[in-house]
């Protein structure tokens with residue numbers, strides 16, 4: 001597989017502060033990658049860097065073989081990077097369907113396809129954004145990003161703060177999105193077992209640098225090996241449905 005995204009020894013941060021420190025990773029078209037690590041190691045900063053929101057001091061970022069630095073930050077979404085930040089930022093005074101269609105880009109993902117992925121959004125299509133539960137807001141934020149037909153979807157802790165039953169529903173949708181629809185995904189997530197179950201590969205960041213990488217399926221069978229970097233709480237890891245299934 002040709003690499004779609006390549007970071008080579010990228011050092012970046014905010015103002016004088018350096019957060020990413022010679023960070024190297026790559027992702028191919030159709031691939032799904034979990035970005036793991038403790039709080040504050042730079043996972044969100046890596047996504048922000050892809051979106052042009054940090055100061056890159058050194059290293060190269062290539063997107064589709066081209067220098068990402070040459071794509072201005074307001075053009076990154078149009079260039080195929082679909083970012084769902086932790087804050088979700090859905091439009092409270094638009095309906096669910098208006099949220100989805102307000103900035104849609106024609107392509108494989110359309111309203112019917114995202115409703116098939118998230119049937120709950122179809123049921124709620126006439127509700128205002130501010131009438132949704134946290135889980136529904138997260139589904140809407142992801143669905144809205146898909147409506148831009150991104151080549152790569154960047155999800156920042158989509159499961160954070162959601163009730164277990166909603167986590168399960170959301171994971172089932174993300175699993176279909178990745179496995180059946182072949183959506184490329186870069187997933188930042190603290191819920192390690194779920195993140196591994198949804199992805200093909202994983203990398204661990206520590207102090208802004210990749211310190212470990214593995215096949216997700218292999219790693220899932222040895223969660224304890226991640227403990228030194230991530231502090232996996234095995235008893236909380238759960239047993240997502242996807243664990244029992246074949247690797248994509």
Ligand SMILES: Nc1ncnc2c1ncn2[C@@H]1O[C@H](COP(=O)(O)OP(=O)(O)OP(=O)(O)O)[C@@H](O)[C@H]1O
Nearest residue numbers: 014017019037038039040041042043044045046190
């Ligand atoms: N907008 C910002 N301006 C200045 N510093 C920031 C900004 N965003 C993050 N930082 C700092 O960058 C460092 C890395 O934060 P980042 O959010 O990337 O970590 P993370 O691995 O995503 O952790 P978390 O799970 O807590 O979000 C932290 O020290 C944080 O305080």
